[in-house]
Amino acid sequence: MTHAYGKRSGVRYVTGGLKVYYVPWKPFLMQNTLPTLFLTFPIVRAILIREKISVVHGHQAFSTLCHEALMHPRTMGYKVVFTDHSLYGFADAGSILMNKVLQFTLADIDQAICVSHTSKENTVLRSGISPQKVFMVPNAVDTAMFTPSPERLCCDEIVIVVISRLVYRKGADLVEVIPEVCHLFPKVRFIVGGDGPKRVRLEEMREKFSLQDRVEMLGAVPHAQVRSVLISGHIFLNSSLTEAFCIAILEAASCGLLTVSTRVGGVPEVLPDDMIVLAQPAPEDMVQAVKKAIDMLPGIDPQLMHLRMKKLYSWDDVAKRTEIVYDRAMQSPKTDLLERLPRYLTCGAWAGKLFCLVMIMNYLLWCLLEYLQPTEGIEEVPDIGPIHAHFESVDDLCETQGK
Amino acid sequence: MEQERKGVVSSGMYTYNHHSDSGFDIHEIFVKTSRSRVLLSYIGVVFLLANVCQPLLSKEGLSSSSVWSITFGILVAKCLQYKPVKKESVVIMPTFGVQLEIHFWSGKVHRRFVPIGKILKPLLNECVTPVTCYWSLALLLRDEEELMLVFQKSHPPVKMLVPVWKALCKFLNSEYLANSSVSKPECPEHD
Numbered sequence: 103m104t105h106a107y108g109k110r111s112g113v114r115y116v117t118g119g120l121k122v123y124y125v126p127w128k129p130f131l132m133q134n135t136l137p138t139l140f141l142t143f144p145i146v147r148a149i150l151i152r153e154k155i156s157v158v159h160g161h162q163a164f165s166t167l168c169h170e171a172l173m174h175p176r177t178m179g180y181k182v183v184f185t186d187h188s189l190y191g192f193a194d195a196g197s198i199l200m201n202k203v204l205q206f207t208l209a210d211i212d213q214a215i216c217v218s219h220t221s222k223e224n225t226v227l228r229s230g231i232s233p234q235k236v237f238m239v240p241n242a243v244d245t246a247m248f249t250p251s252p253e254r255l256c257c258d259e260i261v262i263v264v265i266s267r268l269v270y271r272k273g274a275d276l277v278e279v280i281p282e283v284c285h286l287f288p289k290v291r292f293i294v295g296g297d298g299p300k301r302v303r304l305e306e307m308r309e310k311f312s313l314q315d316r317v318e319m320l321g322a323v324p325h326a327q328v329r330s331v332l333i334s335g336h337i338f339l340n341s342s343l344t345e346a347f348c349i350a351i352l353e354a355a356s357c358g359l360l361t362v363s364t365r366v367g368g369v370p371e372v373l374p375d376d377m378i379v380l381a382q383p384a385p386e387d388m389v390q391a392v393k394k395a396i397d398m399l400p401g402i403d404p405q406l407m408h409l410r411m412k413k414l415y416s417w418d419d420v421a422k423r424t425e426i427v428y429d430r431a432m433q434s435p436k437t438d439l440l441e442r443l444p445r446y447l448t449c450g451a452w453a454g455k456l457f458c459l460v461m462i463m464n465y466l467l468w469c470l471l472e473y474l475q476p477t478e479g480i481e482e483v484p485d486i487g488p489i490h491a492h493f494e495s496v497d498d499l500c501e502t503q504g505k
Numbered sequence: 506m507e508q509e510r511k512g513v514v515s516s517g518m519y520t521y522n523h524h525s526d527s528g529f530d531i532h533e534i535f536v537k538t539s540r541s542r543v544l545l546s547y548i549g550v551v552f553l554l555a556n557v558c559q560p561l562l563s564k565e566g567l568s569s570s571s572v573w574s575i576t577f578g579i580l581v582a583k584c585l586q587y588k589p590v591k592k593e594s595v596v597i598m599p600t601f602g603v604q605l606e607i608h609f610w611s612g613k614v615h616r617r618f619v620p621i622g623k624i625l626k627p628l629l630n631e632c633v634t635p636v637t638c639y640w641s642l643a644l645l646l647r648d649e650e651e652l653m654l655v656f657q658k659s660h661p662p663v664k665m666l667v668p669v670w671k672a673l674c675k676f677l678n679s680e681y682l683a684n685s686s687v688s689k690p691e692c693p694e695h696d
Contacts (some may be wrong), residue, residue, distance in 0.1 A: 112632070
């Protein structure tokens with residue numbers, strides 16, 4: 103369940119039997135819907151009842167819809183699981199507010215998932231949740247899609263690929279690293295894919311140092327074309343300032359590229375030491391790391407790297423581990439409102455009481471909805487296979503026409 | 506009149522009735538509304554009219570508050586458009602088309618006829634609104650951008666929509682086959 107994206111609204115069936123509800127709530131900031139607190143309760147309740155849901159799994163701390171969609175099922179007695187995909191700070195006003203909201207959501211969660219041990223530590227510190235409730239399930243990469251080039255690239259010219267959103271969080275240091283590397287290594291060329299506010303600064307750097315023939319700017323690269331960009335390079339450069347996991351370096355390693363990355367967040371946990379060169383998030387250190395990577399290049403075999411990635415990461419493994427989390431969530435005991443309210447009081451002197459009030463109002467709203475639209479009135483979705491049913495009727499028609 | 510009763514299904518506030526009459530296949534959805542509720546709705550309309558007329562007929566004449574109450578009354582009436590529906594029916598007429606009818610408690614009947622050539626396919630849709638989600642049966646029409654809802658005023662459950670959808674599919678398939686068998690002798694040179 104998500105909000106509508108432009109004209110994409112309603113129910114969509116995706117391959118593998120996945121059903122997506124695009125609820126027509128308009129996003130107001132960075133693909134996030136307006137925090138309505140209680141207004142999403144009717145549609146969430148309708149979807150949970152009609153689809154016979156057992157577990158509700160929410161993603162991303164920054165998503166207002168996620169927090170609301172975890173609060174309402176909890177009131178209704180469903181099991182809830184939360185996955186945090188990012189690291190957040192503790193000091194600035196935005197982080198403080200976000201952490202308080204996260205504390206509210208995780209005060210009464212059944213289980214939580216984080217994508218790296220660093221992320222688990224960060225989430226536990228921010229929200230005060232018990233570490234026993236947090237599982238570590240890393241992301242993976244589709245190794246069938248990200249395969250290395252069948253022909254090995256020649257090493258006369260070394261190509262360094264950078265593909266990321268060009269924002270401050272993903273590395274403003276590129277502006278200093280690229281000219282320095284181009285100056286020290288005449289055989290090196292850069293390919294920069296991605297778009298964002300920092301793109302202008304990179305273009306200015308290109309003009310200033312006359313690197314138009316050595317730095318190629320591709321602009322936004324659709325995900326389907328990322329592989330073709332990656333296989334045109336030898337080294338992948340990631341200069342994030344903060345990263346909970348970093349799937350981009352997995353994709354690069356799966357395509358047989360040697361990775362140079364900043365040692366931030368969960369990045370050191372992602373790849374084995376012989377596939378990645380880590381550096382401090384400072385331009386001088388990153389240039390040294392690039393030099394080390396260039397020296398390591400002759401010993402790298404892209405096909406071997408790809409085979410190792412195939413064994414290390416797979417989405418099937420992630421699915422199995424997530425299922426274990428769901429089973430554990432289903433085993434947690436049933437609790438009623440009076441047992442749950444004290445958990446919110448631990449969130450803070452004032453915040454605790456406010457959260458309790460919010461949950462009591464949510465419970466009263468649920469009672470009102472049960473009266474206005476009883477559960478029996480919401481019919482369950484039949485187990486139909488819409489694609490198969492359509493094909494059967496078309497086949498019947500074709501057979502009759504053929505005779 | 507030859508009438509043949511084929512099935513009755515009742516669920517909550519809707520009752521589905523399927524029968525055939527003189528070769529026409531008729532599917533009806535009855536909306537259960539208590540007579541007291543219908544009476545209340547008419548009383549409500551009378552009160553609204555009284556609220557609107559009172560400032561007009563009073564001796565003080567029109568003031569800003571009375572203009573506001575009249576405007577508000579008209580807006581509420583427009584939003585509600587409350588005309589209790591007794592039943593909605595789908596009459597499938599072989600070789601002609603489909604007639605969609607809405608019968609109101611006041612005795613008024615609203616009919617729409619859709620010729621067979623205009624219908625491309627009947628569809629069962631899951632409609633998602635900001636507050637709820639329900640099934641609807643719609644007709645995909647030739648040269649029209651919008652779908653035509655078969656049951657406009659009521660939201661019957663999907664177990665009542667499925668037999669109507671199947672009947673419409675069967676009706677369209679049989680018409681298509683009849684047309685293709687008629688057109689075959691005209692093209693003997695095709696191999």
